[in-house]
Amino acid sequence: MKQENYDVVVIGSGIGGMCAAALLSHDGYRTLVVEKMALLGGRFSTLDHDGFKVTTGAIMFPTNGPLAEVFHEVGAKYEIVIPKTQFTFRFDGTDYDMPDRGILGQAISIAGETKEEVARVMGAVRKGLKWEEPSDLISLREWLLQYTANDKILGIFQSWVSSMHSINAYEMPAGEYFRYLKEMGSLRSSGFPVDGSNLNLIRSLAEVVESKGGAVLVRCRAKRILVENEVVQGLVFENEDHELVEARAKVIISNIGPSGTVELAGAASFDKGYLKELSENLKPAPIIAAHTISDRPLIEAPGMLMLPQTRRVSCFICPTLTCPEMAPEGKHILESFGAIKNSLTPVNMKEEIDLHIQDLKDNLPGLDENAKILSINCFQGKWPTLRNWPGAALSHKTSVENLYNVGDGVLPQGWSTASGCAKTAQMVAEDVKNRVVPG
Amino acid sequence: MIVVNPGQCVGCGQCFPVCPVEAISVWGVASVNSDDCTECHECLWYCPVDALEVHK
Numbered sequence: 001m002k003q004e005n006y007d008v009v010v011i012g013s014g015i016g017g018m019c020a021a022a023l024l025s026h027d028g029y030r031t032l033v034v035e036k037m038a039l040l041g042g043r044f045s046t047l048d049h050d051g052f053k054v055t056t057g058a059i060m061f062p063t064n065g066p067l068a069e070v071f072h073e074v075g076a077k078y079e080i081v082i083p084k085t086q087f088t089f090r091f092d093g094t095d096y097d098m099p100d101r102g103i104l105g106q107a108i109s110i111a112g113e114t115k116e117e118v119a120r121v122m123g124a125v126r127k128g129l130k131w132e133e134p135s136d137l138i139s140l141r142e143w144l145l146q147y148t149a150n151d152k153i154l155g156i157f158q159s160w161v162s163s164m165h166s167i168n169a170y171e172m173p174a175g176e177y178f179r180y181l182k183e184m185g186s187l188r189s190s191g192f193p194v195d196g197s198n199l200n201l202i203r204s205l206a207e208v209v210e211s212k213g214g215a216v217l218v219r220c221r222a223k224r225i226l227v228e229n230e231v232v233q234g235l236v237f238e239n240e241d242h243e244l245v246e247a248r249a250k251v252i253i254s255n256i257g258p259s260g261t262v263e264l265a266g267a268a269s270f271d272k273g274y275l276k277e278l279s280e281n282l283k284p285a286p287i288i289a290a291h292t293i294s295d296r297p298l299i300e301a302p303g304m305l306m307l308p309q310t311r312r313v314s315c316f317i318c319p320t321l322t323c324p325e326m327a328p329e330g331k332h333i334l335e336s337f338g339a340i341k342n343s344l345t346p347v348n349m350k351e352e353i354d355l356h357i358q359d360l361k362d363n364l365p366g367l368d369e370n371a372k373i374l375s376i377n378c379f380q381g382k383w384p385t386l387r388n389w390p391g392a393a394l395s396h397k398t399s400v401e402n403l404y405n406v407g408d409g410v411l412p413q414g415w416s417t418a419s420g421c422a423k424t425a426q427m428v429a430e431d432v433k434n435r436v437v438p439g
Numbered sequence: 440m441i442v443v444n445p446g447q448c449v450g451c452g453q454c455f456p457v458c459p460v461e462a463i464s465v466w467g468v469a470s471v472n473s474d475d476c477t478e479c480h481e482c483l484w485y486c487p488v489d490a491l492e493v494h495k
Binding site: 037038039042047048049054056219288289291349350353374375376377378379380381382383 | 449450451452453455456457464465466467468481484485486487488
């Protein structure tokens, strides 16, 4: 078998893996990234369909926080174009643009029936932020029902949680929602990559790895993580020519999710307690998402149009209003997202898809004549929106020494989305730098 | 011919844009129109869950 030597091998080229690879390459660790697909970026990528730039998952990125920090630290290009309005809420068919700060308060004041109700709910939110967050033993919905039964207000939180965390408000641990508001509330405006391509952001991280003597390989499938005496030794992978290669490494960083990591190393390599933690605390979060194309914009809101009164769809985003590069001239693309009825137990997906489509029809006037739904996508099981529910906070360290996980399977409390993935990469890179010397 | 393994396909939609002859549609789950498929096998490299299989 062909043998190669690296300091670090990263499995999977999603945003968590590429951030970790770029950070460590930048600090002198010779790094190899192996990606089984032909496309870099995983759920943080872009595909072309007849001139429409179709996201493979992630869509809007903040101009500060962990993602921006990683790009700036390694000197990779990170240019984000910000829509004129970040958030718009649709109540009873009318769209209300939100201010950049105090979004929740503004939405609640529109949805509230009386001043007292608004004050009651806002007072409770303020206490959760300034005093102590509520317990995770109740859901966000249960927490909220103590203060209001107003469907519009409940809908604000449902649409928010569904859009940001891919689960429902009745599933979201109440405390975690407040930790999220505190952590991610510090993120400023979000927008779209200036050329409309997530893939180009990933490529700019790949260039950092390559410029420092590392390699980023597509069409290379990880076969086995080598472990001896609970210490990681390297990775066997199959290259594009179907040859097996043994890449010896001091550190392996897996971006394929904790379950995939265990599969590659073999369960026998891990501590029993670690495996038990995974089997009890690893719950993928599913959503349904659709791409719809049209000759004219189907909505006016340039940022996230939140839908608190629908069956399933929680949010529309029409990136071409801000970034026309994402479609052929004069055309538009609209992304819709929504959690499904139940994130844990199997549901009737056909019924869920029908409800998503019904929401599109009811909320996008002119859909039938002027637009075409390109595809209805489900993110679930082995390819979910988030590999773990918010708040689970599995460690980025496995029980095998120098074998780490990054990405949305191991998000720290309070973190979600691509920013959270970048945060895990920062944590792993920091730990590697403290423990392992390159060369 | 390319066959979608229904037990594996999650319906993520990544295969449909990469098909050069638009033989793939995704409506909650992927399906390949065998009349249009030219067997280029490009889609196999874009499936994250290995749900596309070549049947002889």
